[in-house]
Amino acid sequence: MTEKRRFPIGDSILELSNISLSFGGVKAITDTSFKVRTHEIRAIIGPNGAGKSSLLNCINGIYKPQEGTITFKGEVLSKINPNFIARKGISRTFQNLALFKRMSVLDNILVGRRLHETASFIEVALQLPKAKREEKQNREKSEEIIEFLEIQGIRDTLVGKLPYGLQKKVELGRALATGAEVLLLDEPMAGMNVEEKREMCRFILKVNDELGTTMILIEHDMGVVMDISDSVVVLDYGKIIADGPPDEVRSNQNVIDAYLGVAHD
Amino acid sequence: MRTQPVFMTFKKDDIINFVVLMTLAFIIIPMTVKTDYWYTSILIPWLCLSLAAIGQQIVMGYTGQLALGAAGFMAAGAFACFNLVLRVPDLPFVGALALSGLIAAAFGILFGLPSLRVRGIYLMVATLASQFFIIWMIDKFGWFKNYDTSGIITTQDIVIFGKSLTSPMEMFFVLVVIVTVLTLLAMNMARGSTGRRWMAVRDMDIAAESMGISLLRTKLQAFAISAFYCGVAGALFAFTYLKSLEPVAFDIKLSFKILFMVILGGLGTINGAFIGAAFILLFPVVLNTVGNNVFHGSIDATIISATEQVVFGVLIIVFMIYEPLGMAKLWDSIKQRLFGRNSKESEAPVDQADVGKQGS
Numbered sequence: 001m002t003e004k005r006r007f008p009i010g011d012s013i014l015e016l017s018n019i020s021l022s023f024g025g026v027k028a029i030t031d032t033s034f035k036v037r038t039h040e041i042r043a044i045i046g047p048n049g050a051g052k053s054s055l056l057n058c059i060n061g062i063y064k065p066q067e068g069t070i071t072f073k074g075e076v077l078s079k080i081n082p083n084f085i086a087r088k089g090i091s092r093t094f095q096n097l098a099l100f101k102r103m104s105v106l107d108n109i110l111v112g113r114r115l116h117e118t119a120s121f122i123e124v125a126l127q128l129p130k131a132k133r134e135e136k137q138n139r140e141k142s143e144e145i146i147e148f149l150e151i152q153g154i155r156d157t158l159v160g161k162l163p164y165g166l167q168k169k170v171e172l173g174r175a176l177a178t179g180a181e182v183l184l185l186d187e188p189m190a191g192m193n194v195e196e197k198r199e200m201c202r203f204i205l206k207v208n209d210e211l212g213t214t215m216i217l218i219e220h221d222m223g224v225v226m227d228i229s230d231s232v233v234v235l236d237y238g239k240i241i242a243d244g245p246p247d248e249v250r251s252n253q254n255v256i257d258a259y260l261g262v263a264h265d
Numbered sequence: 266m267r268t269q270p271v272f273m274t275f276k277k278d279d280i281i282n283f284v285v286l287m288t289l290a291f292i293i294i295p296m297t298v299k300t301d302y303w304y305t306s307i308l309i310p311w312l313c314l315s316l317a318a319i320g321q322q323i324v325m326g327y328t329g330q331l332a333l334g335a336a337g338f339m340a341a342g343a344f345a346c347f348n349l350v351l352r353v354p355d356l357p358f359v360g361a362l363a364l365s366g367l368i369a370a371a372f373g374i375l376f377g378l379p380s381l382r383v384r385g386i387y388l389m390v391a392t393l394a395s396q397f398f399i400i401w402m403i404d405k406f407g408w409f410k411n412y413d414t415s416g417i418i419t420t421q422d423i424v425i426f427g428k429s430l431t432s433p434m435e436m437f438f439v440l441v442v443i444v445t446v447l448t449l450l451a452m453n454m455a456r457g458s459t460g461r462r463w464m465a466v467r468d469m470d471i472a473a474e475s476m477g478i479s480l481l482r483t484k485l486q487a488f489a490i491s492a493f494y495c496g497v498a499g500a501l502f503a504f505t506y507l508k509s510l511e512p513v514a515f516d517i518k519l520s521f522k523i524l525f526m527v528i529l530g531g532l533g534t535i536n537g538a539f540i541g542a543a544f545i546l547l548f549p550v551v552l553n554t555v556g557n558n559v560f561h562g563s564i565d566a567t568i569i570s571a572t573e574q575v576v577f578g579v580l581i582i583v584f585m586i587y588e589p590l591g592m593a594k595l596w597d598s599i600k601q602r603l604f605g606r607n608s609k610e611s612e613a614p615v616d617q618a619d620v621g622k623q624g625s
Contacts, residue, residue, distance in 0.1 A: 060475060086477035098472035100465050102533065110458075111465045115477040117458045121486060124457040125450040135457060178476060 007212030009230060010038040014059070014090075014182060014214070019068035021054055021238075028054040029065070029238040036182070041208055041215045043225045043246075046235035047258065052218045053095055055235070056184045059216070060092050061085040072182075087115060091180035093171040095187045095218075101160035105170050108159055109145055112177025113138040145173045149203060165196040169203070176207060183207075185217040189224060197221065201228050226250065234258070290441045295434060304433035305506070311539075311546050312440045313502040318526040318538035319451050320494030325524075326532035327460060328487035329467025330380045331388050334395035335523040337376075338492040339499025340515035341399050342369040344409050346500035347510055350421045351411060358423050362443070362500055369496020370489040372399060377488025381481055396520055400512045410510070418510040420503055436505045443501065447494065452535050454490070463487050464533070495523075525577060529584055531591025540592045549573050 014036040021029040029051045036042045044052045057063040059070060061082045070077045072088055091112070100108050116138055119131035146155050149169050154162060159170055168188060175183050188204065189197045205228055207213050219225050225232060225246065232249045234242040242252040249255055298304070317335050324332045345365035349356055356364075376395035380388055403409045410418055422429040423439070430436050454460050465473035466483050474480055503510050522545055530541020549570070556569040584591055 062471065062475075082471070082474040083477055083479050086475055092475055094472065098469045098475075100468035100472070102468055103461070103464050107461055107464070111461050111473070111476055111478070114458075114462065114465075119458065121454055121459040121490065124459045125454045127453050127457075131457065138458075174476070 005039070006209060007039040009040045012036065013038040013073055014216075015071040016055075016059070017069050017071065019055070019058055019065045019070070021051075021058055021063055021065045027238055029058070029235075032068075032235075032238070032240055034233050034240060034243055036214060036216055037230075038181075038214055039208070039212045040230040041204070041217065041228055043229035043232045044216065044218045044235060045220070045222070045225055045232060050235040051238040052235055053186055054238075056092065056186050056216070056218060059085070060090060060184055086178065086180075089181040090184065091175040091178040091182070092184035093168075093175050093186060093188060095190065097164075097167050097171060099159045099167055099171055099174070102158060104156050104158055105151060105162070105173075106139075106142060106146065106155045108170055109142045109173045109177045110138060112174040113141060115178060116141075142177055145177050148176075148206075149173050165192050168192065168196075168200065172200075172203060172207075176211075176213075180213070182214045182216065185215060187218050187220065189219060189221060197224060204228060287445070291438070294437075301433045304437050307546060307550070308437055309433065309440060310502070310506045311542055312437075312444045313498050313506055314523065314526065314546065315539045315542040316444050316447060316501065317495045317498035317523050318530065318542050319448065319535060320491040320498065321523045321527045322530075322533070322535065322538045323451065323455075323463070323494065324377075324487050324491035325527055326534070326537070327455060327463040327467060328484060329464075330377075330484060330487065331385055332377075332380075332392040332488070332491070333389045333517075333520055333524055334376060334392045335491075335495045336499075336515040336517065336519035337396040337399040338369045338372060338495035339502060339519070340403060340512060341372050341492075342366060342496025342499035343503035343510055343515065344403050345369065345496065346504065347418065347420060348409065348411070358425055359443075362497055365500045366493040366497040369499070370493040373488040373490075373492020373495075374485050376492075377485050380484045380488065393517075396517055400515060403512045416511060420508055420510055423504055440501060440505060443497070447497065448535060451494070455535060459486075467533075525581060528581055529591055531593030532589065534590070534593040536596075537591050537593035540596060544592065545577075548576070552576075 012035040015033075016035075017033045019029055019032045020027070032051075032055065044055060046052050054063060058065045058080075061077075061080045061084060064080045070080075072090065075088075077085065077088065100111060103111070117134055119128070119134050122128075123131040143155075146152055149172065151166065151169055151173070154166060154170075159167060162170065172185070172188065175185075185204070189200050192200065201224060204215060204217070208215055217229070229246055231244060232242070232246050233240055234249055234252070234255050236254075236258040241254045241258055242249050244252075294308070298308075317339055320338070321332070321335045324330050342365040345368040346361050349361040349364055350358065353361070372395060376392055376398075379391035379394075383391055407413075422431070423436070424430075425439060430439060455463075462473070462478050462483050465476065465478055466480060466487075470480055473483075499515065503514070507514055526541030526545050527538060528541070529544055530539070531537030552569055552573055556564050556566070588594055
């Protein structure tokens with residue numbers, strides 16, 4: 001991370017303040033605050049059940065925190081629902097793959113272009129110039145993404161028929177297609193082999209480097225986290241126990257006790 | 266492997282299919298089919314019900330909302346058309362038809378509202394309300410039937426460009442034109458951004474929402490468009506096939522019939538609607554002919570009609586288990602075998618080795 005970046009890390013773009021979330025009596029997240037700076041790769045780590053996914057779901061609007069605010073680009077997000085948040089410019093991938101299984105790879109990625117489509121269904125039905133033009137642009141953009149992710153060979157395959165690793169890639173593609181400024185990646189490398197992980201890392205870094213996309217990712221593989229992230233938040237039992245650059249977090253005694261202790265080398 | 270992106274909704278194959286079908290409809294059928302029976306009992310109801318099946322296909326096959334009330338929307342369209350022709354003298358028939366569709370669409374939005382809260386089998390029960398409410402409303406308020414006491418109202422003549430349509434063949438031509446136009450519009454929507462949104466909602470609603478798709482708007486839009494198609498289909502069904510109007514014609518049995526057409530034809534394909542409708546209409550005819558000609562009346566007619574029900578039931582179970590994509594998929598496979606052409610590339614199986622090569 002020493003070489004010069006095309007998109008140097010800037011000021012805070014996303015700010016979580018005092019987020020608390022509970023399901024009935026179970027507290028998933030307690031009074032959590034942290035910042036994400038523009039163009040950085042921010043990792044969230046923590047043991048199972050620490051509240052990492054819940055936190056992403058809060059940012060993305062799937063869960064509504066009982067307390068606290070989320071500020072995006074200086075604006076407090078007023079409505080908490082996924083559609084509204086997507087329109088603000090935050091996109092995501094899911095932990096357990098949430099692809100459109102009975103649609104082709106290309107169509108999945110095209111759905112990611114939703115926010116770049118303004119033609120009404122009547123314009124689409126009649127194939128009026130506006131609908132045609134938009135479709136052409138979005139298809140070109142989607143082809144670019146397919147090329148970027150090197151998945152040209154499967155562009156017309158139904159997503160449900162693809163092996164897991166490729167599906168993960170398609171999901172990244174769909175999130176990329178939105179053109180969002182912030183990407184939330186929920187365990188992008190879960191269940192992958194070393195080869196696939198390395199490849200996924202390469203894509204994440206490539207996206208960050210070429211497009212300047214800010215990334216927030218949850219990951220279990222500590223090697224990966226230490227390699228690609230600019231800063232790390234460590235959650236345990238819904239609370240932040242450490243926050244800082246990877247090296248600092250690695251040597252933090254709380255973190256070692258809670259999480260790294262077993263894998264200490 | 267094709268690498269050039271396709272920007273047009275219609276590919277070369279579609280244009281060939283279109284030309285073949287139109288030649289069939291306007292030249293070959295009129296030249297070969299001379300008996301009115303084929304027009305009045307097979308071709309005309311087939312086109313009407315195919316249109317309704319497209320409506321059902323949009324809401325169920327594409328948007329994944331288990332709705333059961335197509336006949337209710339058809340009734341709304343049929344009675345709307347009757348009243349429009351009756352009460353608005355200068356309105357051309359096609360205008361009345363379009364307005365009937367819009368009135369049915371309004372009902373579609375209303376009865377699509379439960380889809381925002383419930384799904385699956387519960388939604389099916391909730392949408393049944395449309396079926397019963399619309400029929401009840403027509404029965405309850407005499408105005409809809411123009412205070413006719415006989416129970417069965419005769420529909421007005423269809424007047425197009427100042428000419429009354431009388432012969433079944435003329436009606437068939439008009440139907441072909443209307444159904445073709447509406448089918449092309451449906452295909453454009455299904456293959457374009459509108460259809461992608463429907464399918465996204467069908468396959469994974471949370472992800473669809475995270476991509477900026479409004480579930481509320483997409484679902485209600487699908488219900489509205491679906492009801493529009495059903496409404497137009499209902500009006501055409503009444504005016505060209507039944508030639509009369511009675512709420513009983515649009516009972517729940519018809520809704521189920523349309524549902525079966527979509528399931529057997531293939532969920533999520535437009536041509537599945539046509540294939541399914543053809544099957545459901547033709548199968549009883551074939552069974553009857555076989556019953557009469559092969560067994561020469563030695564089999565009771567009630568047994569034949571009971572067999573029909575049993576076979577439909579079994580077929581639906583078989584298709585649900587072995588070929589959820591229905592007869593449209595079977596047709597595709599047969600075509601592929603016969604012509605060695607892969608008409609649906611997206612359905613081609615993935616070669617794992619090939620994929621592996623691509624990834625590196």
